[in-house]
Amino acid sequence: MTKQSNSSAFGQSEPTDGRKPFEWASKYTDPVAIKKQRSEAIYLGILLFLTPLLMAVIFPALMGGLAGIKVTPMLCLIPIFNASQMIRSILLGDATMTNFTITTVANLVYAAVAFWIATKTFENENVLFRS
Secondary structure: OOOOOEEEEEEEEEOOOOOOOOOOOOOOOOOHHHHHHHHHHHHHHHHHHHHHHHHHHEEEEEHOOOOOOOOOOHHHOOHHHHHHHHHHHHOOOOOOHHHHHHHHHHHHHHHHHHHHHHHHHOOOHHHHHOO
């Protein structure tokens, strides 16, 4: 008599942590399954909140690559759009040093402000040790 395999096309049919079959009741009471469900729920929650941020970053980056938009010093102040526009103008060969300097300084200022906000936020212990 041959021993049957405990795996199927959908994975193993028995738990791999040493428990015997039917010692675990369901995916709702199995502690390993509950831990996995929590991590999946956290991942989906993060995706839910990051999707609008992703759209806010992709849209200006795509707009910077459109033909017909001329690089001006005022457009060099728009975050993300300015970097995309500057890369496009460098590749086309019509970048000026003024626009490049404005873009670089603007991005450095935005990064400094973001760093300052992050520093002030994480200096608060409630952010680090909340339950």
